[in-house]
Amino acid sequence: MTPVRGRDDHGFTPHSRVREVADLLPDGRLTEVPGAPHTLNHSSPVEMARITRELLTRRSESVSARAPEERTDR
Secondary structure, eight states: OOOEEETTOOSSSOHHHHHHHHHHSTTOOOEEETTOOSOHHHHOHHHHHHHHHHHHHHHHHHHHHSOGGGOOOO
């Protein structure tokens, strides 16, 4: 999972809280978008789509690399 926040989100989602969430997740990675506020899907839709594609690609590659008996995507 990848928590994503705008680096200029100064009121809604503090960096420290998002970092804490990322650290609690297996393979959690905090991603911050420079110059973006809270609502990334509206203010930075292209960047949000890129981040989402990367996440889905990593997930797909991870599932594909597992032995068939380990997969949960069936």
